[in-house]
Amino acid sequence: MTARKRRKGRITGPTLVLSGLGLVLLVLIIVFFTGGGGEKVKHFIEANVPASPETPGGRPATKTVTLFFSAEDDDLLHKETREILAGPTEADEAERALAELVRGSEEGLLSPLPPQTRVRQVFIAKDGLATVDLSRDIAEGFSYGSTSELAAVYAVVDTLVYNFRSVKKVVLTIEGAERETLGGHIDLTRAFLPDYGLVAK
16 A cells, blocks of 8 residues: 555544534534523523522511501501511502501501502602502592591502612502592691601600
């Protein structure tokens, strides 16, 4: 056999390199189409889509809020703490806090809001004004005296301002529209600042 024939049958270094690269490429293609690529896509999605806040144990995160209820033996508002689901926005948390206020006390206090009242929406503006839209049930079929109407308004206002830093003042609307009063005593056409002087010490 001549030297030329021996060189013709020999596998050179560059050929080995190209063969190795081709094999690696083939393995990567197989891994991608048999599930490995799917896992990468899954991990990418999980990393870029915001998840609901959870505790380290995997349970939904909660927030402790202070609600303001009435009492039978005085005209003041009384504090009661409650756990609500946290996030994803302060407006969502505010709606849940007010829904708990309507639901009533767990310690024998009285909700100043009629039990059929629904919290339709809470919107918090950048200037700190929270607009609370309530169902007409808060005003219809319920008789307010001046004290009970004051308690209803400030239970909502104090609950929001006390618990949510972005809220500075509150305006109340009924079914998406401005209303003069709930029962003829408190002017609802203005925004309310909190009044903790109405809260029992």
